[in-house]
Amino acid sequence: MRTLHVIGIGAGSPEFLTLQAISGLSAADCVVALDKGDAKADLLALRQHIVDTHAPGTPIVAVVDPPRDRNPHDYDAEVRRWHAERARLLADAIRSNSADDGHVAFLVWGDPSLYDSTLRIIEHMKNLENLECEVVVTPGITAIQVLTAAHGILLNRISEAIHITTARKLPETSASDRRNCVVMLDGGAGWTQDFTEHTFMWWGAFLGTPQQVLRKGYVKDIGEEVAELKKQLRAEHGWIMDTYLLRELD
């Protein structure tokens, strides 16, 4: 049976790769890269660097996500069609680049359990394409851990809950969940909405990379300035990834 290694590579630095990740990668006959159309040149370069360093010569097989109709007449049917097409492309790539008992690696940014669809896509592929395989997941360092380490802070205060959400969900997040709340996938500056005079923010962009930028302070004081900084950084690099922790300090 084939083994699919879903390997968390950490969010940012090649030094985040664990020994377990390196051993999974070294065992692979090929690396399958799911190109969801948002892959940035710097991220692709990091993936190539990791393969060149730890498994030189291992081919990277890019599977481009098939196009999807975002406003279909029949939404469910279109999603089913899209999943099936993606599963077929992926299974074809795996079958033609590895033996029946071979090893295939998927390199996942950060950790595979956090806002990543690789495991879901593999599940579709197993169900729809009958690909017999064992899935081995290697945990990776998430952007959240890189953020808290960079600022030298705890993720929670004593026995306090932690809420993790996306910027899209932030406006509907309750005041109690916002007391200690990590926000990811923010295309704008979600922190500038609905803050109180006690809302403190620890913010980080390009975490773990040489371009890392950190800011911290009360949102009322630094919120607008960080929003402006984010625009400038996006213009400078052509893309940006940021993560932040909002906490009520009252």
Ligand SMILES: C[S@@+](CC[C@H](N)C(=O)[O-])C[C@H]1O[C@@H](n2cnc3c(N)ncnc32)[C@H](O)[C@@H]1O
């Ligand atoms: C699709 S999610 C992937 C999360 C990833 N699986 C993880 O474990 O961190 C992408 C989001 O993660 C966060 N992120 C990932 N890498 C980051 C980095 N190096 N610096 C800042 N934020 C990052 C951003 O919020 C970004 O919008």
